[in-house]
Amino acid sequence: MNIFEKDKNYIANTYGRFPVEIVSGKGEIVKDQNGKEYIDLGSGIAVNTFGMADDEWVEAVTNQLKAFQHTSNLYYTNPCVSLAELICQKTGFKKVFFGNSGAEANECAIKVARKYGAEKKGSEYFNIITLKNSFHGRTITTLAATGQDVFHKDFLPLTDGFLYAEANNLESIEKLVSENKVCAIMMETIQGEGGVNVLTKEFVEGAYKLCQKEDILLIIDEVQTGNGRTGKLYSYMHYDIVPDIFTTAKGLGAGLPIGAAVLNEKVENTLKASDHGSTFGGNPVCCAGAVNVLSRIDEKLLKEVEEKSNYIISELEKCEGVISVSGRGLMLGIETKKDAGEVIAKAMELGVLPLKAKNKVRLLPPLNISTENLQKAVEILKKAMI
Secondary structure, eight states, rough: HHHHHHHHSSSSSSSOSSSOOEEEEEEEEEEEETTTTTESSSSSOOOOOBTTTOHHHHHHHHHHHHOOSOOOOOOOOOOHHHHHHHHHHHOOOOEEEESSSSSHHHHHHHHHHHHHHHHHTTTOOOEEEETOOOOOSSHHHHHSSSSSSHTTTHHHHHHHSSEEEEETTHHHHHHHHHHEEEEEEESSSEEEETTEEEEEEEHHHHHHHHHHHTTOOOEEEOOTTTTTTTSSSSSGGTEEEOSSSSEOOOGGGGTBOOEEEEEEETTTTTTTTTSSSOOOOHHHHHOOOOOOOHHHHOOHHHHHHHHHHHHHHHHHTSSSTTTEEEEEEEEEEEEEESSHHHHHHHHHHHTTTTTTTEEEEEEEEOTOOHHHHHHHHHHHHHHOOO
């Protein structure tokens, strides 16, 4: 059997894979089983911050592997503490809980919010408002937080206590707060899986002010938007807000599994010993890689992300096959006149790997993609869209 047949035989049928086996890569270039090269505009769904096999990241990870790979959280390790310190120094937040994924980071944020609500207002203050068309993970609880019925239908009953407001409709949130006992509002500033939809400044800042007025926690899900993806270190920095909690994963590890719930002063001491935990959380190898990633996301790189974003948008907006371009930084969604799946298939045939989000072609290239390959990829996308 070839790899496609073995996959079908032995791996659970949870993924609709493209008929491509990736065998190697360097930077934004990946190679398949036939030796064909592609320009990668997906970076593992916003994971490979500096592309494939980045030399500095590989060295940091390898050096830690040679020292020790795991100890559990019964002991102190320098990579874990160094990463937490770096996150707090770069954001002004106070403490970090490490897990293995974005879903785990969001689970932690939900637990913190519910404990905070119970301690400050009473056990009945457990409701969390999220947005319709959001995506927060695939555990039973983060599925409940996800405001899309399509993800719910086969897994009922879900965890209770989630209310769904309309994105960019502040009155919708205000109504839910007035009618329910709410401990937190949780949102992505750009709904990635929901179609790369950007929340307005008025809406996000209005929700923030409402949280302050009502002593409700504001949680920003930065799983896909974080770590330089939008042209800021974290996407909440595009707004005049400071959340109580933000969650991050994906690009933080650049290919190794790590998630983080980052806590501000209001909730920095909400979790006590044994309230939460993770066997692999703060794994030294993952943290060593993440320290390397985060230490390299500076103002120069963020400016380059914005410049590359402006180039992509300006080129694609004038393409006759494009209806609209949404998103921010190097997290973009393109609504095309042709079916998005058809566009992606043609682009792959021509040597470019984009992704899909709802009815849009989604672009999440490595942050350091070269100008030459970015220009080449955009030209190929134009051909695929016409």
